[in-house]
Amino acid sequence: MAIDQTASAGVSALKMVIGGATVDAVDGQTFEIVNPATGGVIASAPLGGKADVDRAVEAAQRAFDDPKGWATWAAGKRGRTLAKFAALIKDRSEELAWLETRNTGKPISSSRGEVIGASLVFDYYAGAANKVFGQTIPVSKPGLDLTLREPIGVVGLIVPWNFPLLMASWKLGPALAAGNTCILKPASLSPMTALRIGELALEAGIPAGVLNVVTGPGGSAGAAIAGHTGIGKVAFTGETTTGQEIMRLASNNVKKVSLELGGKSPNVVYADADIERFAAESPYSVFDNCGQDCCARSRIFVERSVHEQVVELFAAATRKVKVGDPTDEATEVGTLVSFKQRDRVRDYIEIGLAEGANLVVGGVEPDDEALKGGAYLMPAVFDGATNDMRIAKEEIFGPVVTIIPFDTEAEAIRLANATPYGLSGSVWSRDIGKALRTAKGIQAGVLSINSNSSVHTEAPFGGYKMSGIGRELGMSAIELYTEVKNIFIDLRS
Numbered sequence: 479m480a481i482d483q484t485a486s487a488g489v490s491a492l493k494m495v496i497g498g499a500t501v502d503a504v505d506g507q508t509f510e511i512v513n514p515a516t517g518g519v520i521a522s523a524p525l526g527g528k529a530d531v532d533r534a535v536e537a538a539q540r541a542f543d544d545p546k547g548w549a550t551w552a553a554g555k556r557g558r559t560l561a562k563f564a565a566l567i568k569d570r571s572e573e574l575a576w577l578e579t580r581n582t583g584k585p586i587s588s589s590r591g592e593v594i595g596a597s598l599v600f601d602y603y604a605g606a607a608n609k610v611f612g613q614t615i616p617v618s619k620p621g622l623d624l625t626l627r628e629p630i631g632v633v634g635l636i637v638p639w640n641f642p643l644l645m646a647s648w649k650l651g652p653a654l655a656a657g658n659t660c661i662l663k664p665a666s667l668s669p670m671t672a673l674r675i676g677e678l679a680l681e682a683g684i685p686a687g688v689l690n691v692v693t694g695p696g697g698s699a700g701a702a703i704a705g706h707t708g709i710g711k712v713a714f715t716g717e718t719t720t721g722q723e724i725m726r727l728a729s730n731n732v733k734k735v736s737l738e739l740g741g742k743s744p745n746v747v748y749a750d751a752d753i754e755r756f757a758a759e760s761p762y763s764v765f766d767n768c769g770q771d772c773c774a775r776s777r778i779f780v781e782r783s784v785h786e787q788v789v790e791l792f793a794a795a796t797r798k799v800k801v802g803d804p805t806d807e808a809t810e811v812g813t814l815v816s817f818k819q820r821d822r823v824r825d826y827i828e829i830g831l832a833e834g835a836n837l838v839v840g841g842v843e844p845d846d847e848a849l850k851g852g853a854y855l856m857p858a859v860f861d862g863a864t865n866d867m868r869i870a871k872e873e874i875f876g877p878v879v880t881i882i883p884f885d886t887e888a889e890a891i892r893l894a895n896a897t898p899y900g901l902s903g904s905v906w907s908r909d910i911g912k913a914l915r916t917a918k919g920i921q922a923g924v925l926s927i928n929s930n931s932s933v934h935t936e937a938p939f940g941g942y943k944m945s946g947i948g949r950e951l952g953m954s955a956i957e958l959y960t961e962v963k964n965i966f967i968d969l970r971s
């Protein structure tokens with residue numbers, strides 16, 4: 479395979495971070511990392527497997543058991559160290575953003591946003607570390623009953639390729655704040671920033687063995703984490719089917735499990751909404767990150783009286799989305815993460831056409847000759863779709879949206895809920911009562927009204943139904959990484 483020419487320093491041989499050292503895989507195997515904008519190889523990474531996970535679990539357990547270690551530090555000291563880590567990530571934001579862009583095809587402006595977002599997540603949990611409270615409970619026996627929230631121990635954190643650094647921060651932040659030691663496994667398509675923050679954690683003063691990073695395939699390294707009896711909890715973000723497999727593997731030692739899985743989120747538009755604003759802003763709610771977003775509003779349900787107007791305005795706004803070279807500052811949508819993912823999405827365009835939907839715009843490679851070597855696809859809008867078509871039912875994880883008309887509030891809610899997923903969604907209306915009734919009716923964990931913004935560091939994030947188990951972000955995430963211990967003290971004299 480060709481060497482990627484955008485790589486200033488050539489192809490680097492990356493290392494895992496285990497027990498404070500940067501190491502190769504036990505058996506010395508590696509895999510190539512490809513820039514999806516050029517098709518060139520930019521780095522190699524260790525192809526870790528079970529033996530490497532064993533090594534990481536040992537290091538993490540040693541760090542957890544250290545009588546003067548991370549778990550025993552005053553919570554405020556852990557918080558201050560996490561604040562240093564957050565500051566270091568911010569300081570190195572340009573380096574990290576370029577790694578992410580070259581690794582995933584994400585526009586550089588988006589990568590910058592993601593790195594700063596991750597730094598803010600660590601900042602939030604730096605402040606949270608000494609705010610993990612227990613309770614006192616008025617039980618019926620005479621005495622005092624109180625609860626402690628304690629770290630679980632060694633936790634395994636398995637993350638996807640769509641927001642590699644951000645998804646890692648959502649898990650590492652609360653896990654570290656609560657005093658756990660961690661094994662982070664990035665997706666094989668996107669390991670570069672995870673490996674780098676493993677090194678930065680050491681520089682920030684997080685002790686050796688507290689944050690280990692293992693790279694390798696999901697089926698071997700990931701499965702070894704999910705099934706390891708030395709790991710007390712596994713947190714996973716990725717596809718629903720992988721989540722199901724992880725639950726099965728985690729059952730051997732009854733690991734705590736939290737899952738952030740797939741989505742097929744609705745965008746419900748009533749005729750009384752600010753249609754112009756909806757149309758101008760909402761293409762980004764599905765095409766940002768090239769549609770590779772679990773929250774992507776990939777199904778638009780629009781009240782029939784404004785259906786044609788919405789299709790026209792939405793398609794016009796979609797044509798204005800700047801698709802291009804991820805390294806260009808003006809680019810809004812770069813490539814898909816890989817050529818395989820681009821082909822998968824292109825297959826869905828064919829499926830939609832065969833199902834009889836009307837492709838209004840996009841779904842083809844860009845005309846620009848300069849973009850021919852990359853995994854690009856123009857954002858696609860399907861009209862004339864129905865909710866039982868595969869393009870409206872299955873998570874495509876690419877820049878594709880279906881527009882479907884409805885007649886009544888009840889029908890909008892029924893259509894929005896006719897999916898096994900329940901992650902996110904938006905409602906657009908100037909009638910706040912109707913908007914709230916609709917939001918309450920939609921079975922999803924994260925909704926917004928007259929906005930596409932439903933992810934906030936300080937607020938709970940997670941899915942109903944087959945979109946997951948547990949709530950990340952905010953103080954809810956602390957619950958995912960702590961055990962509750964109840965202690966009763968008999969106070970009789």
Ligand code: NAD
Pocket residue numbers: 636637638639640641645663664665666694695696697699700701702704715716717718720721723724737738739740741771772773873875901941945946
């Ligand atoms: P994926 O399930 O293929 O992989 C995710 C991670 O799991 C990777 O690190 C992978 O190596 C690992 N993995 C794969 N098989 C495994 C196994 N058998 N055991 C253990 N680990 C295994 O997902 P992806 O393709 O990287 O990401 C896309 C998916 O992630 C989409 O479905 C998307 O909706 C979902 N996602 C959800 C959220 C959310 O918060 N709900 C956020 C981002 C992405």
